[in-house]
Amino acid sequence: MTDMIRISLQPDVAAEKWGKKVSLTPTAEGFQIHLDSKQPARSIQKAARQLDGLGIEQVELSGDGWTLELQWAFYLGFTSAKKLNGVQWYGEEATQLQQLASCFGWARQITNQTPEQLSPEALAHEAIEFLTPLAPDSISHRVIRGEELLTEGWVGIHGVGRGSERPPVMLVLDYNPTGNADAPIDAVLVGKGITFDSGGYSIKPSESMSYMKCDMGGAATVAAALGLAIQKGLSHRVQLVLCCAENLISGHAYKLGDILTYKNGTTVEILNTDAEGRLVLADGLLYASETGAPLIIDAATLTGAAMVALGNDYNALFALDTALQQRALGYANLVQEPTWPLPLAPWHQQQCPSPYADTANSRPIKGGGSGGASNAAGFLSRFVPEGGKGWLHFDLAAAFNSSNTGLWAAGATGMGIRAIAETLRQEAGKV
Known part of the structure; x- marks a missing residue:
């Protein structure tokens, strides 16, 4: 176990109790992003902006479904002028993502x-x-x-x-x-x-x-x-x-x-x-x-x-x-x-x-x-x-x-x- 806030992907829509068209809901270890199947990268970037708005400084991407492009969309939404890092990558594409992050940063x-x-x-x-x-x-x-x-x-x-x-x-x-x-x-x-x-x-x-x-x-x-x-x-x-x-x-x-x-x-x-x-x-x-x-x-x-x-x-x-x-x-x-x-x-x-x-x-x-x-x-x-x-x-x-x-x-x-x-x-x- 880790104290890092974990971010996972959820292909299903959020439960009704969270409201309509909710893209981000809490889990025991952090948050899950409810994907929009028509524009998954865009929905992830929007959810990452919400997480940044909560003042969260560091997160770990975990679970199934995190392709390179989806992880990159999260990075673009989560980072800001005051926070150019803070994303722990998931899977075999971590090196490529770090290269991107170094150049963009x-x-x-x-x-x-x-x-x-x-x-x-x-x-x-x-x-x-x-x-x-x-x-x-x-x-x-x-x-x-x-x-x-x-x-x-x-x-x-x-x-x-x-x-x-x-x-x-x-x-x-x-x-x-x-x-x-x-x-x-x-x-x-x-x-x-x-x-x-x-x-x-x-x-x-x-x-x-x-x-x-x-x-x-x-x-x-x-x-x-x-x-x-x-x-x-x-x-x-x-x-x-x-x-x-x-x-x-x-x-x-x-x-x-x-x-x-x-x-x-x-x-x-x-x-x-x-x-x-x-x-x-x-x-x-x-x-x-x-x-x-x-x-x-x-x-x-x-x-x-x-x-x-x-x-x-x-x-x-x-x-x-x-x-x-x-x-x-x-x-x-x-x-x-x-x-x-x-x-x-x-x-x-x-x-x-x-x-x-x-x-x-x-x-x-x-x-x-x-x-x-x-x-x-x-x-x-x-x-x-x-x-x-x-x-x-x-x-x-x-x-x-x-x-x-x-x-x-x-x-x-x-x-x-x-x-x-x-x-x-x-x-x-x-x-």
Whole structure:
């Protein structure tokens, strides 16, 4: 016997004395979850949220029926910003579950940190310290900082971050398990790392700005996805590019009407300083293009429009390579991370016109106007090679919740990590 609170699964509905549609009832050793046969994982996650609400710190999963996915659903519901552990796994899948928990726990903890704790440079070094121990002989890195960015032509990261006293950085981390310094790079992951987004001169209202510590969620997601893939035996060379900056207001901040000229010659007029994520990602995508990698995946908490379209339950996936997009949707479904395709066509590149530059970074309409998520993806498509072949863009609508819900505690969720890790494992080295 143990004093640990035990959680078991019960396929039958709760007895009438507990009320209607009750999913959680007590037992002699803890609690039992009454499964909804139509959506078992969702019912378990909801029940786990109720247990967290009781103030329970640690539980042991026991009894029959606990598959990997059902145990993982429990973990997602039970954990919170203040409690990233506390689940004792059941059965032979404990190692896999612990790998997941270590990657999700890192990404959630980093994303939930305060803006004061997590500067752009600190974010880069946190990623280095998380990933390097996973494969110390196979990982090297370079941090490009402050004015070095401008010297090397990374005008988007520099422009967005120059208003802060804490310098912007680009992290390039190289995972090369081949031992061959000349091995081809099979994939590049690019993450938006805006450690705080005030909106700049297009300043956000307080109710929107209060949780903008989460705007580096894309960087956390791709770093954690790489970590998960490494733990699962990734054997291909992959580079990670994090585009890190604080978007603040000062006498040195970038302004509406400024024009940035990117390394590929594309000129961009700034019509909204709060559409900064696409500006930093453009640099990351250009770097990825220069490597010649046949697979490029970027992830970002990029647009409110994706959340309007999909809510907080699905991440949006954009691609011009529709065959790759369909395979990636299949990988996301395999690991049960809700992901939905939104429209992207070549003509979306023209949806933010400028009389002074090749394009603007947004439209001079509140929220960027209709189709904002597709227009942002169209902007990014200007910076990838071969008409978008081999490129995927995840707009992480489900990566963060500003308040508690029936499925999630407030804060980062980690949604997107498994889908990207599985896509990387399945697609890297195919070409």
